[in-house]
Amino acid sequence: MLADAEERQLKDGSIKRWIDQLKGVSYDMDDVLDEWGTTIAKSQMKVNDHACKTARKVCSMIFSCLCCREVGLRRDIAHKIKELNERIDGVVIEKDRFHFKSSEGGIKQLEHQKTTSIVYAAEVKGRENDKERVKKMLLSESSQGPALRAISLVGMGGIGKTTLARLVYNDHEVETHFDKRIWVCVSDPFDEIRITKAILEGLMGFAQNLNELQNLVQHVQ
Incomplete structure (x- = not known):
């Protein structure tokens, strides 16, 4: 459905806002999982370290303190997960009113399709700031000289990375600045x-x- 959403967001600002919400909640999900994984790793490291350096009685007391701390962290993580689930429910409910068309293959098909530089810039809305940021990096002094420069556009499928690249590629300043594109x-x-x-x-x-x-x-x- 993201393939249909990406195409339709060019003409419908509400769909672009929906994709931004989906992107935001997906990034927050990653953050929560990273936070939980880091917390577990730190706790295990502390327990192992104290087990090697302290007496069994002291180690037991420290381990109990760490367990209490983990309970608080688990409660915090659980609260964040509950909040994320509520946001996801909202995203799903809003998705249904757009009646996106789904295609077989889903994300895999979207990622593997061939692309061209053709873009109808007049139909693209809400990407001026992003385009100017990429242009500034491309045309800055740091892009001069023999050093090769790579600028990556990163994000989940369907948020318009290719569309943004097309806008920059076809920009008049970029076209006149470089001998070859x-x-x-x-x-x-x-x-x-x-x-x-x-x-x-x-x-x-x-x-x-x-x-x-x-x-x-x-x-x-």
């Missing part, structure tokens, strides 16, 4: 030779009749 889709399975050929085609307008990665990379250089 090449759009290459890297999907599964990862094929270095196919990717390098795509880069060459973007540079020269045609694909080289080469099959060895070394020769292809030399042509790119």
Whole structure:
């Protein structure tokens, strides 16, 4: 359903807000799990450390204190999980009113589809700030010189990473700033030779009749 949501958010601001809510709750879920895992690891480390250095009676008392502390932490984690469940219920209820179309394959299909740089910028709403931030990084002084710079757009499927990349790629300032712009889709399975050929085609307008990665990379250089 995220594939349908991503496409429709360009014209419907309420769907974009729904995707932002979904993204927010998913990140908070990760945070709670990380917090719980870290808490367990710290408690185990403390218990093991005191077991090696202290007498059994003292260690027992410390272990009891740690257990009491864990009870409080568990209560805190449980409260956060309950709150997250309530937020998820709200996201699901709101999802139903949009009547998203679901496709077989779901996220896997969305992640593996081929992409192009074509974008209808006039139909994209609410991405100006994100676009300007990426542009600023691309056009800054730090992007000059021989050092290679990579800017990653990270997030769950369906939140519009590809759309944002398209907006930046087709921006007039970006277009005039760089001598060459090449759009290459890297999907599964990862094929270095196919990717390098795509880069060459973007540079020269045609694909080289080469099959060895070394020769292809030399042509790119």
